[in-house]
Amino acid sequence: MFTLRHRAVPWLLVSPPLILLTIIVLIPEIVALVLSFTNFALGRSWRFVGFENYGRILTDPAFWSAFRVNVVFVIGAVALEMAAGLFLACLLARRFALQGLWVTLLLAPMAMSPAVTAVIWSYLLSFNIGPINYLMGLAGLERQEWLSSLSLTLWVVIFVEFWAALPYVVLMLYPARTILPQSLYEAASIDGASGWTKFRYITWPLMMPAFTVALIFRIMITIRAFGLVWILTGGGPHRATEIISIYLYKIGFRYWQFGAAAAIAWLVLLLTAAIAAHQVWRMYRRMFVEHRPW
Amino acid sequence: MPISRIQRLLEWAALLFFVAVLAGPIAVTVVSSFKFERDIFTYVPVVAFAPTLANYADLLRDWPKFWSAMANSAVITLGSVVLVLAAALPAAYAYSRFATRRLGLTTLFLLAVRMFPPLIITVPLFPIFTGVGLDDTHLALVLLYGAFQVSMATLMLKTFIDAVPAELEEAAMIDGCSRPQAFFRILLPAIRPGIVASAIFVTIFAWNDYLFALVIAVERSVTTPVVLGEMLGMIGENNVGWGTVFAAATVQMLPVMGFVWTVQRQMLRGAAAEGVKG
Numbered sequence: 001m002f003t004l005r006h007r008a009v010p011w012l013l014v015s016p017p018l019i020l021l022t023i024i025v026l027i028p029e030i031v032a033l034v035l036s037f038t039n040f041a042l043g044r045s046w047r048f049v050g051f052e053n054y055g056r057i058l059t060d061p062a063f064w065s066a067f068r069v070n071v072v073f074v075i076g077a078v079a080l081e082m083a084a085g086l087f088l089a090c091l092l093a094r095r096f097a098l099q100g101l102w103v104t105l106l107l108a109p110m111a112m113s114p115a116v117t118a119v120i121w122s123y124l125l126s127f128n129i130g131p132i133n134y135l136m137g138l139a140g141l142e143r144q145e146w147l148s149s150l151s152l153t154l155w156v157v158i159f160v161e162f163w164a165a166l167p168y169v170v171l172m173l174y175p176a177r178t179i180l181p182q183s184l185y186e187a188a189s190i191d192g193a194s195g196w197t198k199f200r201y202i203t204w205p206l207m208m209p210a211f212t213v214a215l216i217f218r219i220m221i222t223i224r225a226f227g228l229v230w231i232l233t234g235g236g237p238h239r240a241t242e243i244i245s246i247y248l249y250k251i252g253f254r255y256w257q258f259g260a261a262a263a264i265a266w267l268v269l270l271l272t273a274a275i276a277a278h279q280v281w282r283m284y285r286r287m288f289v290e291h292r293p294w
Numbered sequence: 295m296p297i298s299r300i301q302r303l304l305e306w307a308a309l310l311f312f313v314a315v316l317a318g319p320i321a322v323t324v325v326s327s328f329k330f331e332r333d334i335f336t337y338v339p340v341v342a343f344a345p346t347l348a349n350y351a352d353l354l355r356d357w358p359k360f361w362s363a364m365a366n367s368a369v370i371t372l373g374s375v376v377l378v379l380a381a382a383l384p385a386a387y388a389y390s391r392f393a394t395r396r397l398g399l400t401t402l403f404l405l406a407v408r409m410f411p412p413l414i415i416t417v418p419l420f421p422i423f424t425g426v427g428l429d430d431t432h433l434a435l436v437l438l439y440g441a442f443q444v445s446m447a448t449l450m451l452k453t454f455i456d457a458v459p460a461e462l463e464e465a466a467m468i469d470g471c472s473r474p475q476a477f478f479r480i481l482l483p484a485i486r487p488g489i490v491a492s493a494i495f496v497t498i499f500a501w502n503d504y505l506f507a508l509v510i511a512v513e514r515s516v517t518t519p520v521v522l523g524e525m526l527g528m529i530g531e532n533n534v535g536w537g538t539v540f541a542a543a544t545v546q547m548l549p550v551m552g553f554v555w556t557v558q559r560q561m562l563r564g565a566a567a568e569g570v571k572g
Contacts, residue, residue: 010397013388016381017444018400021407024419024441029410031418042421088312094305102309104555105317111550112320113502115519119526119543120319123326123536129335131322166316195301224411227504231523245413252417253509265414276409284402 029269035262042256053263063264065239066247069154073229073243074222076158077165082215084162085169089177090203092170103174110167114227121160122147122232148237157229157241164228165221169214176210177203216279223272244268320547327540334536349537353545360542363521366432367501370517373436374500375493378447381440382492386451387477391460404445412442416509423510430512438510439500447492454488455481494553501550518546 036053040046057063088106096102109117124132125146133143146156180203188198226245229235235242235250244264252261326334328345353360389397419438423429428437462484463476471479482489507517522542528534 010388010392010394013384013392014397014400015385017385017404017448020377020381020437020441020444021404024437025407025410025415028415028418028422031422032414035418040421084312087308091305091308091312096306096309102313105313108317108320108551111498111502112547113519113522114504115522115526116323116502116543116547119522119539120323122526122529123323123540124319129536163316163319220409224413226413227508227519227523230508231504231526245411248413248417253420258417258421261417262414265411265417268411269414272409272411276406280402280405280409283405284398 032262032265035259036266038259039257040259040262042258046259049259053260054267057260057263057267062239062242062247063244066242066244069239069241070223070243072154073158073161073225073241074219076155077161077222077225078215078218080158080162081165081169081218082211084166085173085214086207086211088166088170089173089207090199092174093177093180106170107167109164110171112164114164115231117160117164117228118231121163125156147233150237150240153233153237154241157232160232161222161225161228165218168221169218172214172217173207173210176207180206213279213282216275220272220275220279223268323540324544327537327544329537331535331537334540349535349541350545352535352538353541356538357521357525357542359516360518360521360525360545363516363518364545366511366515367517367519370432370435370439370515371497371500373432374439374443375496377436377440378443378496379489379492381444382447382451383482383489385448386455387481389448389452390455401449404448408442408445412505416506420509430510430514432515434510435500435506435515435517438506439496439503443496443499446495450492450495451485451488454485458484497553498550518542522546 037048037050038046039049039052092099092103112120124130127133127143127145127147130146132146136143144152147153184202185198188202193201224245225243226249229241229243230246230249233241235246245268248261248264248268251257251264327349328347329343330346330348333343389401420429423431423434428434458481463471463473463480466476466480467473502519503517504519504523507520508523511517511520522539525534525539525542529536529539
């Protein structure tokens with residue numbers, strides 16, 4: 001059975017992941033598409049309702065509120081983490097004593113479950129006993145209801161998401177920075193280039209590809225954020241931090257309206273598809289076309 | 295002071311600032327898990343305190359649910375790692391050694407499917423799993439975690455196998471090894487760092503996931519992050535205190551941190567040993 005000559009063998013070997021993904025991801029996707037045109041709810045008879053679910057969602061103010069919150073959330077968190085990640089990648093390239101220790105500590109939040117992150121920040125930001133309000137007091141500022149303020153909480157949630165995600169950006173950008181040839185920087189120094197000039201004309205253009213990949217990945221991952229925000233605020237106060245995934249979760253698993261939830265799911269899918277398609281095509285080309293293995 | 299010295303000082307200050315922001319909150323939580331409730335529940339933070347294991351004793355006594363969730367998480371994580379490696383290793387081997395254009399095209403599917411937001415499939419999966427009797431089982435979560443990690447593992451292992459010259463296996467096969475023997479005896483040891491790295495990614499994902507566990511695991515298969523979320527929501531009622539929740543969070547995060555740390559060290563040592571052997 002294991003002879004190279006048999007042309008079916010490679011296909012046999014690659015089939016387990018393909019089958020797993022088909023059963024667990026692809027088929028449910030298609031079922032979700034069908035569900036989105038029905039009024040399916042658990043334990044009830046159902047029928048096709050055409051585009052009714054989509055119509056209802058697109059005219060629901062709560063959906064557009066979630067959409068707005070989601071856009072602010074993604075732009076805010078991704079902008080912060082990309083800027084800080086690039087800064088840290090360049091900073092770490094300057095080499096420090098105990099470099100390994102610092103890198104390990106900087107990456108530590110990666111090992112945290114969204115549940116643990118929520119525990120940590122619920123405590124730090126707690127109104128009565130939180131150390132952050134204590135520091136505010138020391139600085140002569142007013143204590144804040146960080147997690148239940150209509151105006152502040154979205155920004156707090158964006159910061160916590162930034163905290164949890166920054167290590168991933170560092171992990172992607174730091175190696176990209178370390179492989180830049182040192183000779184370029186030495187040559188620039190001899191020519192009397194300032195730190196900013198070196199960054200502007202060497203680091204930035206050369207890191208652009210890695211930066212773009214990281215940026216697209218982070219946007220896609222942040223669009224699907226759920227657990228952290230859900231545990232931290234539940235989408236509140238009112239709908240101030242209700243991102244689309246929380247809106248979907250409530251309709252699907254609080255009100256058990258699977259048809260409507262599936263319609264939201266497919267709207268999200270279409271929103272992310274454009275970004276994703278581009279990224280998938282690039283990765284495929286990089287792995288299989290640019291250095292042709294055949 | 296010359297400008298370069300000042301710049302160096304600023305660099306150190308920036309580094310330590312980010313270390314404090316990223317690692318500090320975790321340290322505060324771990325340290326606070328050894329505080330008495332009265333030392334946590336103060337407005338002015340208590341820095342010097344008498345350490346205690348009282349919170350861990352409370353967690354042991356009052357939260358059998360937490361410990362059974364830990365056991366569930368362990369079983370599900372182990373299952374996911376085994377499933378991903380069993381599916382990804384042969385596939386990565388085929389993609390690397392028998393690559394053809396048509397075979398390569400199927401990786402488009404692997405990549406594309408992974409780009410879908412996971413929340414979408416939770417909606418139909420819930421009734422599907424209920425229909426086939428897989429609802430609230432360990433296997434359901436293992437299949438989900440496996441499906442969401444298998445693409446990256448496959449592609450990562452492929453790049454590791456690409457780096458091992460095929461001549462190594464061919465030489466072994468000329469010496470009388472069969473292809474499976476060459477795979478297990480020659481190739482697997484050579485790509486061990488890649489296998490370890492894939493296992494780490496799957497472990498972190500399966501051990502820490504909240505979304506799938508929240509939707510699929512109702513009672514029997516409930517995992518630690520879900521219980522942790524419940525505990526956090528109960529603070530203030532039923533005598534659930536911050537101390538107990540800190541202890542639970544510490545117990546949940548330690549295995550992954552310890553695992554990543556030891557494995558990293560092993561990988562470094564392995565790399566060093568290879569270097570000595572030349």
